Amino acid sequence: QKEVEQDPGPLSVPEGAIVSLNCTYSNSAFQYFMWYRQYSRKGPELLMYTYSSGNKEDGRFTAQVDKSSKYISLFIRDSQPSDSATYLCAMSQTLGGNTPLVFGKGTRLSVIA
Amino acid sequence: DTGVSQDPRHKITKRGQNVTFRCDPISEHNRLYWYRQTLGQGPEFLTYFQNEAQLEKSRLLSDRFSAERPKGSFSTLEIQRTEQGDSAMYLCASSADRLLGYTFGSGTRLTVV
Numbered sequence: 001q002k003e004v005e006q007d008p009g010p011l012s013v014p015e016g017a018i019v020s021l022n023c024t025y026s027n028s029a030f031q032y033f034m035w036y037r038q039y040s041r042k043g044p045e046l047l048m049y050t051y052s053s054g055n056k057e058d059g060r061f062t063a064q065v066d067k068s069s070k071y072i073s074l075f076i077r078d079s080q081p082s083d084s085a086t087y088l089c090a091m092s093q094t095l096g097g098n099t100p101l102v103f104g105k106g107t108r109l110s111v112i113a
Numbered sequence: 114d115t116g117v118s119q120d121p122r123h124k125i126t127k128r129g130q131n132v133t134f135r136c137d138p139i140s141e142h143n144r145l146y147w148y149r150q151t152l153g154q155g156p157e158f159l160t161y162f163q164n165e166a167q168l169e170k171s172r173l174l175s176d177r178f179s180a181e182r183p184k185g186s187f188s189t190l191e192i193q194r195t196e197q198g199d200s201a202m203y204l205c206a207s208s209a210d211r212l213l214g215y216t217f218g219s220g221t222r223l224t225v226v
Contacts, residue, residue: 004155008153032213034213034214036217041220041222042219042220043117043204043206043217043218043219043220045217046214046216049213049214088155088156090155095213100158100161100169101156101158101215103155103157104155105154105155106154106155
């Protein structure tokens with residue numbers, strides 16, 4: 001079993017839909033949870049991060065962490081064609097990079113106009 | 114441009130040849146990471162530097178791979194006697210102490226023919 005599991009999709013939704021992206025993990029030592037967005041032929045860019053359990057909202061994006069279930073989610077409201085990309089979840093045990101980030105496979109999202 | 118810079122963007126090489134990639138991190142970031150990403154997969158950790166010290170290496174980093182970060186500034190990743198299985202996107206990222214998440218470069222895409 002991989003440390004971080006993520007459904008690779010692809011996921012195709014109409015413009016304006018609410019998108020739900022998820023990851024599960026097995027290592028209970030993970031405390032920091034991140035979502036990266038990666039456009040084709042580009043490096044990942046950090047979208048959001050959360051510490052431990054709870055919710056965090058930033059504009060159209062909401063990140064949720066449920067440590068008891070080892071499950072994290074990213075919700076995108078009012079999805080736009082420009083949101084079409086691969087979304088990667090990533091996790092870390094410590095702040096500041098003493099332990100490297102562990103990534104999921106990524107979910108490929110297409111938002112159709 | 115104050116982002117992470119990687120050079121070259123693309124490299125095609127024949128099997129058995131040596132290749133070297135360069136990464137210039139964000140100047141105030143003391144931590145530097147190399148990751149490898151194959152098609153349909155998330156980035157996989159290769160190695161990590163704090164300043165000029167190489168603090169961690171993944172088991173993925175075989176004896177044919179070597180990385181350096183002289184003077185704690187730019188870094189190079191060399192692959193000797195390349196194999197077709199080395200074909201991937203090689204991503205460099207940097208971060209600072211107490212900074213959550215990394216800033217990635219656009220990567221070097223290696224094709225071994």
